[in-house]
Amino acid sequence: MAENDNRPGNTVTTTSLDREIGIRLKEHDARYTRGRRLVVATLAGSDGPKSAAELQANIGSSLPLSSLYRSLAVLGTVGVVVPHFTKKGVARYELAEWLQGHHHHLVCLDCGAVEDLALPQSYEEKVRELVEGIGSTVSFTPVNHAFDIEGICSRCA
Amino acid sequence: MAENDNRPGNTVTTTSLDREIGIRLKEHDARYTRGRRLVVATLAGSDGPKSAAELQANIGSSLPLSSLYRSLAVLGTVGVVVPHFTKKGVARYELAEWLQGHHHHLVCLDCGAVEDLALPQSYEEKVRELVEGIGSTVSFTPVNHAFDIEGICSRCA
DNA sequence: TTCCTTGCAAACGATTTGCATTGGA
DNA sequence: TCCAATGCAAATCGTTTGCAAGGAA
Numbered sequence: 001m002a003e004n005d006n007r008p009g010n011t012v013t014t015t016s017l018d019r020e021i022g023i024r025l026k027e028h029d030a031r032y033t034r035g036r037r038l039v040v041a042t043l044a045g046s047d048g049p050k051s052a053a054e055l056q057a058n059i060g061s062s063l064p065l066s067s068l069y070r071s072l073a074v075l076g077t078v079g080v081v082v083p084h085f086t087k088k089g090v091a092r093y094e095l096a097e098w099l100q101g102h103h104h105h106l107v108c109l110d111c112g113a114v115e116d117l118a119l120p121q122s123y124e125e126k127v128r129e130l131v132e133g134i135g136s137t138v139s140f141t142p143v144n145h146a147f148d149i150e151g152i153c154s155r156c157a
Numbered sequence: 158m159a160e161n162d163n164r165p166g167n168t169v170t171t172t173s174l175d176r177e178i179g180i181r182l183k184e185h186d187a188r189y190t191r192g193r194r195l196v197v198a199t200l201a202g203s204d205g206p207k208s209a210a211e212l213q214a215n216i217g218s219s220l221p222l223s224s225l226y227r228s229l230a231v232l233g234t235v236g237v238v239v240p241h242f243t244k245k246g247v248a249r250y251e252l253a254e255w256l257q258g259h260h261h262h263l264v265c266l267d268c269g270a271v272e273d274l275a276l277p278q279s280y281e282e283k284v285r286e287l288v289e290g291i292g293s294t295v296s297f298t299p300v301n302h303a304f305d306i307e308g309i310c311s312r313c314a
Numbered sequence: 315t316t317c318c319t320t321g322c323a324a325a326c327g328a329t330t331t332g333c334a335t336t337g338g339a
Numbered sequence: 340t341c342c343a344a345t346g347c348a349a350a351t352c353g354t355t356t357g358c359a360a361g362g363a364a
Contacts, residue, residue, distance in 0.1 A: 144307040
């Protein structure tokens with residue numbers, strides 16, 4: 001859980017990750033508390049965005065849901081965590097790109113699970129070109145792109 | 158599945174749209190009732206996915222929320238309407254691709270509004286290539302791709 | 315007449331919040 | 340010390356559902 005990963009393209013090790021997050025929180029007069037550390041550690045060890053319920057399942061009842069949500073809220077406004085809304089009524093959270101690296105998602109239409117997907121550099125480049133090209137044709141300022149692929153995961157196939 | 162779609166840009170006229178939808182509903186032993194017509198007509202006149210509340214605002218209180226949700230549910234299982242979940246706690250609905258044509262979305266990070274975006278043929282081709290290329294590298298069966306661009310809309314800029 | 319639909323109100327589930335208590339810098 | 344953070348319980352909010360009445364084939 002509190003493990004890190006060294007996938008190419010991924011950025012920060014857990015230790016330096018904690019340091020960075022601590023700094024970020026301090027900048028916002030917020031503390032890096034036990035609950036928040038638990039949330040961050042769990043997210044860092046995940047292979048995709050996790051819902052509040054899933055996080056609590058991993059963490060255990062030592063962290064009440066209300067606290068969990070509050071941790072996610074703070075980490076969100078501080079820019080450490082980003083929410084995703086892939087299925088009705090359930091938000092899923094993951095570490096922001098500056099901590100996790102840029103990636104996309106495989107969203108299972110059946111069970112709703114979401115898995116991270118890192119594109120090869122060459123693909124990523126094409127995606128970026130597309131977004132820029134599009135942005136220049138409309139009165140809209142692109143910030144992110146969410147190139148999610150929906151389908152059926154191996155478990156549900 | 159009642160196929161159809163005459164490609165570039167938008168597809169079916171409102172009248173033939175109603176006909177197609179009527180058929181589709183009949184195939185599922187469902188009726189094309191007043192409420193369902195109101196929902197379809199409103200969606201057909203929209204420039205992007207709309208939430209239940211937004212739909213009711215356009216339709217008026219002559220259609221209670223519970224009925225509206227039930228209409229959306231039926232139209233959904235029948236394949237006429239597709240839900241999107243872009244913002245916490247609010248689902249947005251739009252007509253399925255076989256009725257509306259394939260397109261993408263501009264999602265405003267500020268106000269949550271979603272606008273349809275049709276890509277030029279050439280772009281669309283590239284996106285399709287990307288998805289196929291990716292699908293062949295993972296144990297996952299792609300069905301759709303959601304190439305949404307998040308940013309700031311002109312009103313919120 | 316037979317079912318599908320609708321309305322209303324109550325029920326639900328995910329998320330949020332008030333308030334008193336705890337804890338960290 | 341002092342204010343942010345936490346826990347619990349109650350409150351919200353979008354959405355769903357039970358049930359009796361309405362409507363189309």
